[in-house]
Amino acid sequence: MIQSVGRAARILKALGSESARLGVTELAERVGLAKATVYGLLRTLEAHQFVQQDLETGKYRLGPALLQLGNAFLDHHELRARSLLWADALAARAREAVHVGVLYGPNVLLVHHVFRPDHSVQILLVGASIPWHACALGKAIVAYLEPAQRRELLAGPLPRLTGRTLTTRQALLSELDRVVAGGVAVEDQEAIVGEAGLAAPLFDNRGAVVGAIGLAGPVEHLLPDGPAAEAVAAVKQAARGLSRELGAGRLSAPGAGA
């Protein structure tokens, strides 16, 4: 490991976890380094626009180059790039928000988010990270992982996010069986009270699961009396279409007959 790169990364993370700007002294305390060291790192990061100094107070915050890198990450993300049209179509058809996510450790990283098409104020969740066991996307992905990977995730921490989060290995195992049986994962207020989700897995040309696409919205819309049949059909169709575009054969997509 290169020490100075690690230190620079810690400085960036410290700045990213604070809404207020930080001075050199505060930053030095947070990352446990000498002020002179932190100052040198900040000057270098500033030259690359990874941090910005406020001229009046002399304090630092994150710089614009990070946004460009973040956008580049998303632009180069093949799944995201290919999902744009499918996600838009799904949102328009179901009149709900669409999430596209990939598994990143024990969490689902949202790489794409289409707002519910009703002109209401919504907050962009791209980049958000949700524990796999609490969301439809995560359950849709994990249900189709190799058994070894699935076991590892089931053995990991399963934090409770609401009163309805499934937090036992046994409950999640039966839940994953239900996902495979129905070809769709259902989330009933397991991550956020009042919020539901429906998601289906996405496969690549090797037939491996690479992510999931789904709807997120008020529980009374998506699960009026069990999962809304039309919404389930829309999610499955979008997942099948997108998987084909990613090179998956017709047979590897689950629930192809539905």
Next chain:
Amino acid sequence: MRSWLGGVAARLEAERDFLTQLDAAIGDADHGINMHRGFAAVMRKLATVDRATPGQLLRVTGRTFVSTVGGAAGPLYGTAFLQAGETLGDEGSFGPRRLLEALRASLDGVQRVGAASEGDKTMVDALAPGLAAYELELRTGGSLETAVRAGREAAAEGTRATVPMQARKGRASYLGPRSVGHQDPGATSTALMFAALEQAVLADRSQRFATGSRTRASRR
């Protein structure tokens, strides 16, 4: 009880835009509108209820809330009111101790549905300290009046304390560090209910002084 619910409705109406603004930073910008709509529905419903015990009024409030308010606020506040209403039962009046039990049942209900603890940046950060301060004041010889004041102050303080917190529950938790620096809308609306509670208790007392009513003993 009616006076308290009416006070909550009035405050929610006045603070609707503020709550919505708070929610826009870390949520879906619908908390103010949802709470206002829910309580407007509650007021319409209560206007049709002629004679009811405090517990019944709370249960009507809870049911109306669940059926008219979307998002997290409907189930969470709906449960809180329902549980409080169940606790008060069908008795014609209640005293400070019963109110304590009702508040505790509300907190339990909210935590059962939302699984939130103090420090998660939710309504629990106003409800739990408000309840604790109310209880402490009662146990150390305070009156109902001083207890509701202590509750109001602690709930407001708990709400302010949500500003630097990183959300661990609800949609705001998806934002991770970006949720830091914003006051939680749910804690804010809960603190507002404690403020309305104090006001209703004070109004009730002055009314009893004015009418010379001797119902005081029956309320203990």
